[in-house]
Amino acid sequence: MRVLVAMSGGVDSSVAAALVLQAGHDAVGATMKLWGGPSDSGCCSVADVEDARRVADQLGISHHVFNFSEEFERRVVDPYVSDHASGRTPNPCIECNRHLKFDRFLARARQLGFDAVATGHHARVVAEPGGGRSLRRGADQAKDQSYVLHMLNSRQLARVLLPVGAMTKAEVRARAAELGLRTATKADSQDVCFISRQGGREAFLGDRIPLRAARVVDEAGRQLGTVPAVELVTVGQRRGLGPSIGARYVVDVDPDQAVVRVGPVEELMVGELAVPAPSWVDGPPSPGEALEVQVSAHGVPVPARWDPAGRVRLDIPIRRVAPGQSAVLYRGDAVVGGGVVGP
């Protein structure tokens, strides 16, 4: 097969490229330039492109840079900002996977005549008896990234290779060291690539939208304090709201009224999640089938069922999930599908 390997300049995709070659495929490396602005943890800074290029040189494959920064701005950054402005808590990595890595990049690969793309994600693509593909958790539990890949459908998965998904991170690093790749000991990327550690979310959003102060009120509507920026408050949050809120959590963020409502932990618990526009790997699950739902990248999965009315019914209540985050349903270690949680 001809395989286009998405090389971020990190150790996982470096080893992914090596494994694609080792499997006998014809490989070409490509780095997506996504974020054009300043960053320190960015996945696509110039230094990372250089790392990717050097690894490609070491492996003897050609390497190209694709500038997708305009789409990244439009599909990931702009929605990130507008979500925050309207009181939601988006997950930009999921939108990047949905629109850039497994849409734009996959389409570019197909256009250039490649049979498949490979990335360094920790998840596994497994061929099922019926000919379809399933997306399963990575072998390294702590590094599993199936949650952020849940939007991939069976057809896309047929053209995706995730070569490091069967390995632990330690094995990946050991392999990189064995191959003498310069990325063997490179630190894992952290957080959101376009937000710099120095200024953080506040500086990033503050440059783009007016941050508005809000009143913090309790379940009875009494004002307990204020926050300087309602756009930075997340449902479920407890810290950073001042001592007066006591043992309460944010249960609702209303930027229009400039009100953050807090309540006791009981009010935080919910028995269902609205997921109005889910995507499925291979069709929706049967209503009532016992599944599990995971509501954050490394959260603990809990028993749940899918209600075709667009809701995830939880067997036992969990803490409210901030609108904008994603809920992903699993059947064992296989992703069934998921989507963005609504209010």
Next chain:
Amino acid sequence: MVSVYLDHAASGPLHPAAADAMAGWLRAGFGNPSGSHHVARRARAAVEDSRERVAFFLGMDPGEVVFTSGGTEADNLAVLGPLPGRPGAVVVSAVEHPAVLAAAHAGGREVRTVGVGPDGLVAPERMRDLLGPDVALVSVQLANQETGVIQPLARISKLVRRLAPRAVLHTDAVQGAPWMDLRAVSPLVDLISISGHKLGGPQGVGALAVRSGLRLTSISHGGGQERERRSGTHNVAAIIGLGAAVAQLDPEAGPARWARTAALRDRLAGRLAEQVPGAVATAVDSPRVPGHCHFRFPGVESEALLFMLDEAGVCASAGSACASGALEPSPVLLAMGVDKAEAGSSLRMTLGPATTEQDVDAAAGAVAAAVEALRAASDPVPGEA
């Protein structure tokens, strides 16, 4: 796989005469030209021989030639060096190389940018409004890095002298130098910059000629080499290579070189126009240096096209790349009024002295095949991607 090199405007092969001259020096010579002993004197003599050759090539005096680390440093020195003690604004064209534009914006002065027409040309009448006694420096290139369009420097020079009498005039001749007789250009300006590897010399060397009497303040600080105009030990081997390369560009042979290359370029352009539906040739009605062949293929992304050409062994470029190697929408094409999407479909092929008919025919065939394949594959597959 064939290998066709059509990216000479980015960098070209070293002329054999330059390679020989450099190899001779690198094997047998060494020494710091600023020293006082006989080894140093030999190095100094090599530098000065080269300076005379470059001065002749530029139509300037040897004392007016400053060796630099390349075109970028020459442009930086040209734009920033005259400013101290010379108050006023800086005027540049919108299509200058970043080495000029970025330097202009780093100068701490008001920067006035003169636009270009759809033909890529700075209209001298557009400059009128921007010129005045309050202008310190004007920089307009000789030929454009992407389109090859030659700017009307004679008219611009007249206008600058008349309307901005206190301004010094610089031209970035990096792209024009391989093709044009700079002895006819240098009398029009006060500063002229060239780059080694665009004209058969090595990378890492360039030159700026500075009209005598013009006070130039060094932008690097150190030993005061090059008559206090550029500090740093000379890159003797590269300077020798630059001298040898310009010596090969016999001005008498210029018209023949021009005609030969223009014929190949026109052959390439003709084939592309014939074989690629919807191909748009850029600025074909403007005066252009003969090596540049610039096209847009609306609906095709440059990145994808360059990828396919690379796979087919054809080296070309799209014009404008950032430090990571990612392509950026070309400011030159945008300045010409081309919309962003169409600017993103650019392909620049630049010919050199060794380019053959077989090369351009192979390139035209590869471009036609790549554009066709990309267009055929660009309809999205339903349910995927």
